[in-house]
Amino acid sequence: MAYQGYSSGTADSGSTADSNQASVGDLARGTTETVEVFHEWTPQPTNSSVERVIDIDRFNPPDNVRLVSHVVADFGKGFRSPEYLISIRRREAAKIAESVRGLAEWSESTQFQVWTQQPFEQLRLLIQRLSEAEQSAECPHEGNSCEILRQLRDTFLNLGWRHYRRREVRDCVTAILVYLARVYEVSSNDAELAMDQLFDLDMDPAVIPQLSCVQDDREADVSS
Amino acid sequence: MTEKPTYLLDTSAALVSLGESTPAHCRHFAAAVADGELHTSVYVRKEFIQRWILGYVRMAFAVYQSSNVSDALFDLSQDFSIRDVKVQSHAIALLLKEKGAIENSRTAAIELGRLAFGELKKFDRRLRSRIPNLSGCRIGEQRLTLDFNRFFQDLRAFVESVEPVEGCDVNEFLGFTTNGHACRLLEAQDVQQKTKAGKQLAKLRDQGKWITCKECATIGDAIIALEQPATHCLVHIDNDFKILCTALGRRNKPILSERGVKKLTPEAT
Numbered sequence: 001m002a003y004q005g006y007s008s009g010t011a012d013s014g015s016t017a018d019s020n021q022a023s024v025g026d027l028a029r030g031t032t033e034t035v036e037v038f039h040e041w042t043p044q045p046t047n048s049s050v051e052r053v054i055d056i057d058r059f060n061p062p063d064n065v066r067l068v069s070h071v072v073a074d075f076g077k078g079f080r081s082p083e084y085l086i087s088i089r090r091r092e093a094a095k096i097a098e099s100v101r102g103l104a105e106w107s108e109s110t111q112f113q114v115w116t117q118q119p120f121e122q123l124r125l126l127i128q129r130l131s132e133a134e135q136s137a138e139c140p141h142e143g144n145s146c147e148i149l150r151q152l153r154d155t156f157l158n159l160g161w162r163h164y165r166r167r168e169v170r171d172c173v174t175a176i177l178v179y180l181a182r183v184y185e186v187s188s189n190d191a192e193l194a195m196d197q198l199f200d201l202d203m204d205p206a207v208i209p210q211l212s213c214v215q216d217d218r219e220a221d222v223s224s
Numbered sequence: 225m226t227e228k229p230t231y232l233l234d235t236s237a238a239l240v241s242l243g244e245s246t247p248a249h250c251r252h253f254a255a256a257v258a259d260g261e262l263h264t265s266v267y268v269r270k271e272f273i274q275r276w277i278l279g280y281v282r283m284a285f286a287v288y289q290s291s292n293v294s295d296a297l298f299d300l301s302q303d304f305s306i307r308d309v310k311v312q313s314h315a316i317a318l319l320l321k322e323k324g325a326i327e328n329s330r331t332a333a334i335e336l337g338r339l340a341f342g343e344l345k346k347f348d349r350r351l352r353s354r355i356p357n358l359s360g361c362r363i364g365e366q367r368l369t370l371d372f373n374r375f376f377q378d379l380r381a382f383v384e385s386v387e388p389v390e391g392c393d394v395n396e397f398l399g400f401t402t403n404g405h406a407c408r409l410l411e412a413q414d415v416q417q418k419t420k421a422g423k424q425l426a427k428l429r430d431q432g433k434w435i436t437c438k439e440c441a442t443i444g445d446a447i448i449a450l451e452q453p454a455t456h457c458l459v460h461i462d463n464d465f466k467i468l469c470t471a472l473g474r475r476n477k478p479i480l481s482e483r484g485v486k487k488l489t490p491e492a493t
Contacts, residue, residue, distance in 0.1 A: 124323075124324045127324070128324060128331075131328075131330075131331050131334070132328070132331075135328075135330055139373070140372075140373045140374075140375075141373060142373075143371070143372030143373035143374070143375055144371065144372045144373060146334075146372065147338060147370075147372040150323075150335070150338060151342075153323065154323075157322060157323075187371075188369070188370060188371040188372060188373075191370075191372055192345075195342070195345060196349075199345070199346070199349055205342060206338060206339055206341070206342020206343065206345070206346070207319070208244070208319070208339050208342075208343065209315035209316055209318065209319045
Protein backbone atom coordinates (compact mmCIF):
# COMPACT_ATOMS: atom_id res chain seq x y z
CA MET A 1 0.00 0.00 0.00
CA ALA A 2 1.37 3.39 -0.90
CA TYR A 3 1.42 6.08 1.67
CA GLN A 4 -0.29 9.26 0.75
CA GLY A 5 -1.37 12.43 2.39
CA TYR A 6 0.98 14.81 3.93
CA SER A 7 -0.18 16.20 7.18
CA SER A 8 2.80 17.83 8.72
CA GLY A 9 6.41 18.46 7.83
CA THR A 10 9.46 20.14 9.13
CA ALA A 11 12.58 21.20 7.36
CA ASP A 12 15.48 21.07 9.65
CA SER A 13 17.98 22.95 7.64
CA GLY A 14 21.37 23.84 8.71
CA SER A 15 24.92 22.88 8.17
CA THR A 16 26.15 19.88 9.95
CA ALA A 17 29.65 18.61 10.27
CA ASP A 18 30.81 15.60 8.36
CA SER A 19 31.45 13.73 11.53
CA ASN A 20 27.76 13.81 12.35
CA GLN A 21 26.71 12.30 9.04
CA ALA A 22 27.90 8.73 9.34
CA SER A 23 24.96 7.38 7.35
CA VAL A 24 25.73 9.60 4.43
CA GLY A 25 29.15 8.06 4.20
CA ASP A 26 31.95 9.14 2.04
CA LEU A 27 29.80 11.15 -0.31
CA ALA A 28 29.32 13.78 2.31
CA ARG A 29 32.41 15.89 2.38
CA GLY A 30 32.61 19.34 3.80
CA THR A 31 29.36 20.92 4.93
CA THR A 32 25.97 19.29 4.49
CA GLU A 33 22.56 20.89 4.25
CA THR A 34 19.86 18.57 5.63
CA VAL A 35 16.29 18.76 4.49
CA GLU A 36 13.75 16.58 6.23
CA VAL A 37 10.27 15.83 4.98
CA PHE A 38 7.67 13.92 6.98
CA HIS A 39 4.95 11.88 5.36
CA GLU A 40 2.22 10.67 7.62
CA TRP A 41 -0.34 7.99 6.87
CA THR A 42 -3.84 9.24 7.07
CA PRO A 43 -7.08 7.33 7.46
CA GLN A 44 -8.38 8.54 4.13
CA PRO A 45 -5.35 8.99 1.90
CA THR A 46 -5.26 11.56 -0.83
CA ASN A 47 -2.53 12.49 -3.27
CA SER A 48 -0.46 15.45 -2.19
CA SER A 49 2.93 17.04 -2.72
CA VAL A 50 5.47 18.47 -0.36
CA GLU A 51 7.58 21.44 -1.31
CA ARG A 52 10.34 23.18 0.60
CA VAL A 53 12.42 26.13 -0.50
CA ILE A 54 15.81 26.21 1.16
CA ASP A 55 17.83 29.38 1.37
CA ILE A 56 21.46 28.71 0.60
CA ASP A 57 24.13 30.94 2.06
CA ARG A 58 25.74 32.13 -1.18
CA PHE A 59 28.95 33.05 0.62
CA ASN A 60 29.23 29.69 2.36
CA PRO A 61 27.21 27.13 0.32
CA PRO A 62 27.05 23.52 1.53
CA ASP A 63 29.00 20.86 -0.29
CA ASN A 64 26.06 18.40 -0.04
CA VAL A 65 22.31 18.58 0.41
CA ARG A 66 20.97 15.63 2.33
CA LEU A 67 17.29 14.92 1.78
CA VAL A 68 15.71 12.78 4.50
CA SER A 69 12.19 11.54 3.86
CA HIS A 70 10.41 10.10 6.91
CA VAL A 71 7.34 7.95 6.57
CA VAL A 72 5.46 8.10 9.83
CA ALA A 73 3.47 4.91 9.91
CA ASP A 74 2.27 4.89 13.51
CA PHE A 75 -0.65 7.13 12.79
CA GLY A 76 -1.94 4.97 9.93
CA LYS A 77 -1.16 1.77 11.79
CA GLY A 78 -3.53 2.91 14.45
CA PHE A 79 -6.26 3.13 11.87
CA ARG A 80 -5.61 -0.44 10.78
CA SER A 81 -5.11 -1.91 14.20
CA PRO A 82 -7.55 -4.60 15.34
CA GLU A 83 -8.68 -2.38 18.20
CA TYR A 84 -9.53 0.48 15.92
CA LEU A 85 -11.36 -1.75 13.44
CA ILE A 86 -13.32 -3.35 16.26
CA SER A 87 -14.40 0.07 17.43
CA ILE A 88 -15.48 0.99 13.90
CA ARG A 89 -17.38 -2.27 13.49
CA ARG A 90 -19.11 -1.91 16.83
CA ARG A 91 -20.07 1.70 16.31
CA GLU A 92 -21.30 1.29 12.73
CA ALA A 93 -23.10 -2.00 13.41
CA ALA A 94 -25.06 -0.24 16.14
CA LYS A 95 -26.05 2.48 13.67
CA ILE A 96 -27.14 -0.07 11.06
CA ALA A 97 -29.14 -1.92 13.70
CA GLU A 98 -30.97 1.33 14.36
CA SER A 99 -31.66 1.76 10.65
CA VAL A 100 -33.06 -1.76 10.38
CA ARG A 101 -35.16 -1.26 13.48
CA GLY A 102 -36.43 1.99 11.99
CA LEU A 103 -37.79 0.18 8.93
CA ALA A 104 -40.78 -0.81 11.04
CA GLU A 105 -42.21 2.64 10.51
CA TRP A 106 -42.28 2.16 6.73
CA SER A 107 -43.04 -1.53 6.50
CA GLU A 108 -46.47 -0.96 4.93
CA SER A 109 -45.26 1.72 2.56
CA THR A 110 -45.43 1.14 -1.19
CA GLN A 111 -42.11 2.97 -1.36
CA PHE A 112 -40.50 0.58 1.11
CA GLN A 113 -37.44 0.06 -1.09
CA VAL A 114 -36.57 3.71 -0.68
CA TRP A 115 -36.10 3.08 3.05
CA THR A 116 -34.24 -0.22 2.79
CA GLN A 117 -31.61 1.54 0.70
CA GLN A 118 -30.14 3.16 3.81
CA PRO A 119 -29.15 0.02 5.77
CA PHE A 120 -28.07 -1.62 2.51
CA GLU A 121 -25.72 1.25 1.74
CA GLN A 122 -24.46 1.37 5.34
CA LEU A 123 -23.64 -2.34 5.14
CA ARG A 124 -21.79 -1.90 1.87
CA LEU A 125 -19.74 0.96 3.24
CA LEU A 126 -18.84 -0.84 6.45
CA ILE A 127 -17.80 -3.97 4.53
CA GLN A 128 -15.68 -1.83 2.25
CA ARG A 129 -14.10 0.02 5.14
CA LEU A 130 -13.24 -3.08 7.13
CA SER A 131 -12.07 -5.21 4.23
CA GLU A 132 -9.88 -2.48 2.80
CA ALA A 133 -8.28 -1.87 6.18
CA GLU A 134 -7.66 -5.58 6.62
CA GLN A 135 -6.15 -6.00 3.19
CA SER A 136 -2.61 -5.42 4.40
CA ALA A 137 -3.10 -6.85 7.87
CA GLU A 138 -0.73 -9.63 8.81
CA CYS A 139 -3.46 -11.41 10.67
CA PRO A 140 -7.00 -10.53 9.64
CA HIS A 141 -9.30 -10.04 12.58
CA GLU A 142 -12.56 -8.89 11.05
CA GLY A 143 -12.99 -11.62 8.43
CA ASN A 144 -15.89 -13.27 10.20
CA SER A 145 -17.66 -10.02 10.96
CA CYS A 146 -17.25 -8.99 7.31
CA GLU A 147 -18.80 -12.31 6.29
CA ILE A 148 -21.82 -11.68 8.49
CA LEU A 149 -22.15 -8.17 7.07
CA ARG A 150 -21.95 -9.63 3.55
CA GLN A 151 -24.68 -12.11 4.43
CA LEU A 152 -26.88 -9.26 5.63
CA ARG A 153 -26.10 -7.20 2.55
CA ASP A 154 -27.04 -10.12 0.28
CA THR A 155 -30.41 -10.45 1.96
CA PHE A 156 -31.36 -7.11 0.41
CA LEU A 157 -30.41 -8.14 -3.13
CA ASN A 158 -32.69 -9.66 -5.78
CA LEU A 159 -35.84 -8.21 -4.20
CA GLY A 160 -34.72 -9.56 -0.84
CA TRP A 161 -35.51 -6.15 0.67
CA ARG A 162 -39.17 -7.19 0.61
CA HIS A 163 -38.48 -9.60 3.48
CA TYR A 164 -37.76 -6.63 5.71
CA ARG A 165 -41.45 -5.83 5.78
CA ARG A 166 -41.72 -8.78 8.17
CA ARG A 167 -41.14 -8.05 11.81
CA GLU A 168 -39.38 -11.36 12.54
CA VAL A 169 -36.85 -10.55 9.82
CA ARG A 170 -36.12 -7.11 11.22
CA ASP A 171 -35.84 -8.52 14.73
CA CYS A 172 -33.44 -11.24 13.66
CA VAL A 173 -31.22 -8.91 11.60
CA THR A 174 -31.24 -6.31 14.36
CA ALA A 175 -30.18 -8.96 16.88
CA ILE A 176 -27.29 -10.02 14.66
CA LEU A 177 -26.17 -6.41 14.26
CA VAL A 178 -26.47 -5.72 17.96
CA TYR A 179 -24.27 -8.74 18.55
CA LEU A 180 -21.68 -7.32 16.14
CA ALA A 181 -21.93 -4.04 18.00
CA ARG A 182 -21.32 -5.73 21.33
CA VAL A 183 -18.63 -8.38 21.02
CA TYR A 184 -14.89 -7.96 20.75
CA GLU A 185 -14.25 -10.97 18.58
CA VAL A 186 -16.48 -12.59 15.97
CA SER A 187 -15.89 -16.28 15.35
CA SER A 188 -16.49 -18.54 12.36
CA ASN A 189 -19.26 -20.21 14.38
CA ASP A 190 -20.98 -16.84 14.64
CA ALA A 191 -20.80 -16.49 10.86
CA GLU A 192 -22.28 -19.94 10.35
CA LEU A 193 -25.00 -19.36 12.92
CA ALA A 194 -25.98 -16.06 11.29
CA MET A 195 -26.26 -17.78 7.93
CA ASP A 196 -28.47 -20.49 9.42
CA GLN A 197 -30.73 -17.90 11.03
CA LEU A 198 -31.14 -16.05 7.74
CA PHE A 199 -31.83 -19.26 5.84
CA ASP A 200 -34.43 -20.15 8.47
CA LEU A 201 -36.27 -16.96 7.55
CA ASP A 202 -36.24 -17.91 3.84
CA MET A 203 -33.72 -15.24 3.00
CA ASP A 204 -30.71 -15.69 0.76
CA PRO A 205 -27.46 -14.71 2.51
CA ALA A 206 -25.27 -15.78 -0.42
CA VAL A 207 -26.75 -14.42 -3.61
CA ILE A 208 -25.33 -15.84 -6.81
CA PRO A 209 -26.09 -14.78 -10.37
CA GLN A 210 -28.70 -16.82 -12.16
CA LEU A 211 -26.93 -19.82 -13.59
CA SER A 212 -27.90 -21.93 -16.54
CA CYS A 213 -28.45 -25.50 -15.50
CA VAL A 214 -26.35 -28.11 -17.20
CA GLN A 215 -28.22 -29.45 -20.15
CA ASP A 216 -27.20 -31.11 -23.34
CA ASP A 217 -28.51 -33.36 -26.06
CA ARG A 218 -29.63 -35.94 -23.50
CA GLU A 219 -32.26 -33.59 -22.16
CA ALA A 220 -35.25 -35.53 -20.85
CA ASP A 221 -38.42 -35.90 -22.84
CA VAL A 222 -41.27 -35.76 -20.35
CA SER A 223 -44.03 -36.57 -22.82
CA SER A 224 -43.83 -40.34 -22.39
CA MET B 225 -53.65 -43.26 3.93
CA THR B 226 -51.12 -43.32 1.08
CA GLU B 227 -47.49 -42.82 1.95
CA LYS B 228 -45.62 -39.80 0.62
CA PRO B 229 -43.37 -40.68 -2.31
CA THR B 230 -39.66 -40.22 -1.78
CA TYR B 231 -37.73 -38.61 -4.60
CA LEU B 232 -34.04 -39.06 -5.23
CA LEU B 233 -32.68 -36.03 -7.04
CA ASP B 234 -30.09 -36.27 -9.79
CA THR B 235 -27.43 -33.54 -9.68
CA SER B 236 -29.11 -31.30 -12.27
CA ALA B 237 -32.46 -31.64 -10.52
CA ALA B 238 -30.81 -30.95 -7.16
CA LEU B 239 -29.57 -27.68 -8.55
CA VAL B 240 -33.08 -26.63 -9.58
CA SER B 241 -34.31 -27.60 -6.13
CA LEU B 242 -31.91 -24.98 -4.71
CA GLY B 243 -33.61 -22.34 -6.81
CA GLU B 244 -30.64 -22.02 -9.18
CA SER B 245 -32.61 -21.71 -12.40
CA THR B 246 -35.24 -19.51 -13.95
CA PRO B 247 -38.34 -18.88 -11.82
CA ALA B 248 -40.49 -20.76 -14.36
CA HIS B 249 -38.15 -23.75 -14.26
CA CYS B 250 -38.14 -23.76 -10.45
CA ARG B 251 -41.93 -23.65 -10.43
CA HIS B 252 -42.08 -26.55 -12.89
CA PHE B 253 -39.77 -28.57 -10.63
CA ALA B 254 -41.66 -27.68 -7.46
CA ALA B 255 -44.95 -28.77 -9.01
CA ALA B 256 -43.44 -32.08 -10.11
CA VAL B 257 -42.23 -33.03 -6.64
CA ALA B 258 -44.78 -31.24 -4.50
CA ASP B 259 -46.32 -34.47 -3.24
CA GLY B 260 -43.12 -36.06 -1.98
CA GLU B 261 -39.97 -35.85 0.11
CA LEU B 262 -36.69 -34.87 -1.46
CA HIS B 263 -33.61 -37.01 -0.93
CA THR B 264 -30.20 -36.97 -2.43
CA SER B 265 -26.99 -38.96 -2.18
CA VAL B 266 -23.39 -38.47 -1.13
CA TYR B 267 -22.47 -39.16 -4.74
CA VAL B 268 -24.77 -36.40 -6.02
CA ARG B 269 -23.19 -34.08 -3.44
CA LYS B 270 -19.80 -35.05 -4.84
CA GLU B 271 -20.92 -34.05 -8.34
CA PHE B 272 -22.28 -30.79 -6.96
CA ILE B 273 -18.94 -30.05 -5.28
CA GLN B 274 -16.94 -30.88 -8.37
CA ARG B 275 -19.10 -29.01 -10.85
CA TRP B 276 -20.10 -25.95 -8.86
CA ILE B 277 -18.33 -25.49 -5.57
CA LEU B 278 -14.85 -26.02 -6.94
CA GLY B 279 -15.78 -23.72 -9.80
CA TYR B 280 -16.34 -20.86 -7.39
CA VAL B 281 -13.15 -21.65 -5.51
CA ARG B 282 -11.20 -21.71 -8.72
CA MET B 283 -12.68 -18.40 -9.80
CA ALA B 284 -11.83 -16.88 -6.43
CA PHE B 285 -8.17 -17.78 -6.72
CA ALA B 286 -7.99 -16.72 -10.37
CA VAL B 287 -9.46 -13.32 -9.57
CA TYR B 288 -7.26 -12.89 -6.49
CA GLN B 289 -4.17 -13.44 -8.59
CA SER B 290 -5.10 -10.94 -11.26
CA SER B 291 -4.60 -7.23 -11.23
CA ASN B 292 -7.95 -6.55 -12.84
CA VAL B 293 -11.22 -8.24 -11.93
CA SER B 294 -12.90 -7.73 -15.32
CA ASP B 295 -9.96 -9.21 -17.23
CA ALA B 296 -9.85 -12.19 -14.90
CA LEU B 297 -13.56 -12.84 -15.44
CA PHE B 298 -13.12 -12.63 -19.20
CA ASP B 299 -10.25 -15.12 -19.08
CA LEU B 300 -12.32 -17.44 -16.93
CA SER B 301 -15.30 -17.33 -19.28
CA GLN B 302 -13.03 -18.64 -22.04
CA ASP B 303 -11.93 -21.41 -19.76
CA PHE B 304 -15.16 -22.94 -18.49
CA SER B 305 -16.64 -25.74 -20.54
CA ILE B 306 -20.31 -26.63 -20.88
CA ARG B 307 -20.21 -29.29 -18.15
CA ASP B 308 -18.50 -26.98 -15.73
CA VAL B 309 -19.87 -24.04 -13.86
CA LYS B 310 -21.49 -22.07 -16.62
CA VAL B 311 -21.15 -18.78 -14.89
CA GLN B 312 -21.38 -16.05 -17.39
CA SER B 313 -18.66 -13.58 -16.67
CA HIS B 314 -21.04 -10.76 -17.41
CA ALA B 315 -23.51 -11.91 -14.76
CA ILE B 316 -20.72 -12.33 -12.24
CA ALA B 317 -19.31 -8.91 -13.03
CA LEU B 318 -22.74 -7.34 -12.57
CA LEU B 319 -23.19 -9.10 -9.28
CA LEU B 320 -19.79 -8.01 -8.00
CA LYS B 321 -20.60 -4.49 -9.04
CA GLU B 322 -23.89 -4.62 -7.20
CA LYS B 323 -22.08 -5.87 -4.13
CA GLY B 324 -19.51 -3.10 -4.49
CA ALA B 325 -16.61 -5.48 -5.03
CA ILE B 326 -15.57 -5.11 -8.65
CA GLU B 327 -12.64 -2.76 -8.10
CA ASN B 328 -10.48 -4.78 -5.80
CA SER B 329 -9.20 -8.24 -6.72
CA ARG B 330 -8.93 -9.49 -3.16
CA THR B 331 -12.42 -8.34 -2.20
CA ALA B 332 -13.87 -9.78 -5.42
CA ALA B 333 -12.08 -13.06 -4.69
CA ILE B 334 -13.62 -13.22 -1.23
CA GLU B 335 -17.05 -12.47 -2.68
CA LEU B 336 -16.66 -15.36 -5.12
CA GLY B 337 -15.11 -17.76 -2.63
CA ARG B 338 -17.85 -17.19 -0.07
CA LEU B 339 -20.43 -18.28 -2.65
CA ALA B 340 -18.87 -21.75 -2.45
CA PHE B 341 -19.55 -21.76 1.28
CA GLY B 342 -23.08 -20.39 0.88
CA GLU B 343 -24.04 -22.75 -1.93
CA LEU B 344 -22.81 -25.87 -0.16
CA LYS B 345 -24.58 -24.79 2.99
CA LYS B 346 -27.77 -24.27 0.99
CA PHE B 347 -27.40 -27.76 -0.49
CA ASP B 348 -26.87 -29.37 2.91
CA ARG B 349 -29.77 -27.54 4.50
CA ARG B 350 -32.31 -28.12 1.75
CA LEU B 351 -31.31 -31.68 0.95
CA ARG B 352 -30.60 -33.14 4.37
CA SER B 353 -31.87 -36.65 3.69
CA ARG B 354 -29.40 -38.93 1.97
CA ILE B 355 -29.71 -42.48 0.69
CA PRO B 356 -27.00 -44.97 1.77
CA ASN B 357 -23.60 -44.27 0.25
CA LEU B 358 -23.22 -47.65 -1.47
CA SER B 359 -20.45 -46.52 -3.79
CA GLY B 360 -18.39 -45.42 -0.78
CA CYS B 361 -17.74 -41.96 -2.23
CA ARG B 362 -15.46 -40.01 0.09
CA ILE B 363 -15.37 -36.71 -1.75
CA GLY B 364 -19.09 -36.17 -1.34
CA GLU B 365 -18.77 -36.38 2.43
CA GLN B 366 -16.26 -33.57 2.79
CA ARG B 367 -17.29 -30.52 4.73
CA LEU B 368 -16.32 -26.96 3.88
CA THR B 369 -15.44 -25.25 7.14
CA LEU B 370 -14.33 -21.68 6.78
CA ASP B 371 -12.86 -19.30 9.28
CA PHE B 372 -13.12 -16.04 7.40
CA ASN B 373 -10.01 -14.77 9.16
CA ARG B 374 -8.08 -17.54 7.38
CA PHE B 375 -10.24 -17.52 4.30
CA PHE B 376 -7.84 -18.51 1.54
CA GLN B 377 -5.95 -21.05 3.67
CA ASP B 378 -9.22 -22.77 4.53
CA LEU B 379 -10.37 -22.77 0.91
CA ARG B 380 -7.05 -24.36 -0.05
CA ALA B 381 -7.51 -26.99 2.65
CA PHE B 382 -10.95 -27.80 1.25
CA VAL B 383 -9.60 -28.19 -2.27
CA GLU B 384 -6.97 -30.54 -0.86
CA SER B 385 -9.67 -32.57 0.91
CA VAL B 386 -11.52 -33.20 -2.35
CA GLU B 387 -8.49 -34.22 -4.37
CA PRO B 388 -9.08 -37.39 -6.41
CA VAL B 389 -9.06 -40.59 -4.38
CA GLU B 390 -7.06 -43.53 -5.70
CA GLY B 391 -8.20 -46.40 -3.51
CA CYS B 392 -11.96 -45.92 -3.60
CA ASP B 393 -14.57 -48.50 -2.61
CA VAL B 394 -16.41 -47.80 -5.85
CA ASN B 395 -14.33 -50.56 -7.47
CA GLU B 396 -15.81 -53.11 -5.12
CA PHE B 397 -19.27 -51.64 -5.61
CA LEU B 398 -19.10 -51.87 -9.40
CA GLY B 399 -17.50 -55.32 -9.25
CA PHE B 400 -15.94 -55.52 -12.71
CA THR B 401 -14.06 -58.67 -11.75
CA THR B 402 -16.75 -60.23 -9.61
CA ASN B 403 -19.69 -59.89 -11.96
CA GLY B 404 -21.08 -57.22 -9.64
CA HIS B 405 -23.63 -54.43 -10.04
CA ALA B 406 -22.02 -52.79 -13.05
CA CYS B 407 -21.86 -56.02 -15.04
CA ARG B 408 -25.49 -56.75 -14.41
CA LEU B 409 -26.44 -53.24 -15.49
CA LEU B 410 -24.47 -53.62 -18.70
CA GLU B 411 -26.34 -56.82 -19.55
CA ALA B 412 -29.57 -54.86 -19.79
CA GLN B 413 -30.92 -53.78 -23.13
CA ASP B 414 -29.86 -50.40 -24.56
CA VAL B 415 -27.63 -49.43 -21.63
CA GLN B 416 -24.37 -49.81 -23.56
CA GLN B 417 -25.74 -48.59 -26.85
CA LYS B 418 -27.95 -45.70 -25.84
CA THR B 419 -26.48 -44.12 -22.73
CA LYS B 420 -23.21 -42.25 -22.40
CA ALA B 421 -22.54 -43.60 -18.94
CA GLY B 422 -23.29 -47.17 -20.08
CA LYS B 423 -20.94 -46.87 -23.03
CA GLN B 424 -18.20 -45.53 -20.81
CA LEU B 425 -18.83 -48.14 -18.13
CA ALA B 426 -18.46 -50.93 -20.68
CA LYS B 427 -15.23 -49.41 -21.94
CA LEU B 428 -13.75 -49.23 -18.44
CA ARG B 429 -14.82 -52.79 -17.69
CA ASP B 430 -13.35 -54.12 -20.93
CA GLN B 431 -10.06 -52.33 -20.25
CA GLY B 432 -10.03 -53.67 -16.69
CA LYS B 433 -9.51 -50.13 -15.43
CA TRP B 434 -9.06 -49.28 -11.78
CA ILE B 435 -11.59 -46.57 -11.04
CA THR B 436 -10.34 -43.38 -9.46
CA CYS B 437 -12.31 -40.14 -9.15
CA LYS B 438 -11.23 -39.24 -12.67
CA GLU B 439 -12.88 -42.27 -14.27
CA CYS B 440 -15.76 -42.17 -11.83
CA ALA B 441 -16.70 -38.71 -13.04
CA THR B 442 -17.38 -40.12 -16.51
CA ILE B 443 -19.87 -42.74 -15.27
CA GLY B 444 -21.76 -40.60 -12.76
CA ASP B 445 -25.23 -41.36 -14.14
CA ALA B 446 -24.62 -45.09 -13.86
CA ILE B 447 -23.46 -44.79 -10.25
CA ILE B 448 -26.46 -42.65 -9.30
CA ALA B 449 -28.83 -45.16 -10.90
CA LEU B 450 -27.08 -48.14 -9.27
CA GLU B 451 -27.32 -46.53 -5.84
CA GLN B 452 -31.03 -45.73 -6.20
CA PRO B 453 -33.04 -47.64 -3.58
CA ALA B 454 -36.19 -49.46 -4.70
CA THR B 455 -38.21 -47.19 -2.44
CA HIS B 456 -37.16 -44.02 -4.28
CA CYS B 457 -38.15 -42.46 -7.58
CA LEU B 458 -35.29 -40.74 -9.41
CA VAL B 459 -36.03 -37.18 -10.54
CA HIS B 460 -33.85 -36.08 -13.44
CA ILE B 461 -33.49 -33.87 -16.50
CA ASP B 462 -31.54 -36.42 -18.51
CA ASN B 463 -33.05 -38.97 -20.91
CA ASP B 464 -30.32 -41.52 -20.17
CA PHE B 465 -31.80 -42.09 -16.73
CA LYS B 466 -34.97 -43.42 -18.29
CA ILE B 467 -32.97 -46.27 -19.80
CA LEU B 468 -30.78 -46.80 -16.75
CA CYS B 469 -33.70 -46.85 -14.31
CA THR B 470 -35.76 -49.14 -16.53
CA ALA B 471 -32.81 -51.51 -16.77
CA LEU B 472 -32.57 -51.65 -12.99
CA GLY B 473 -36.33 -51.88 -12.45
CA ARG B 474 -36.44 -48.53 -10.68
CA ARG B 475 -38.93 -45.70 -11.01
CA ASN B 476 -37.95 -42.38 -12.53
CA LYS B 477 -39.59 -39.03 -13.09
CA PRO B 478 -38.19 -36.79 -15.82
CA ILE B 479 -38.65 -33.06 -15.54
CA LEU B 480 -38.22 -30.48 -18.25
CA SER B 481 -34.98 -28.63 -18.66
CA GLU B 482 -34.79 -24.87 -18.35
CA ARG B 483 -34.86 -24.68 -22.15
CA GLY B 484 -37.82 -27.05 -22.30
CA VAL B 485 -39.83 -24.91 -19.91
CA LYS B 486 -38.98 -21.84 -21.93
CA LYS B 487 -40.22 -23.51 -25.11
CA LEU B 488 -43.41 -24.60 -23.39
CA THR B 489 -44.22 -21.19 -21.99
CA PRO B 490 -42.13 -18.62 -23.86
CA GLU B 491 -43.45 -15.72 -21.81
CA ALA B 492 -42.84 -17.31 -18.40
CA THR B 493 -39.12 -17.08 -17.79
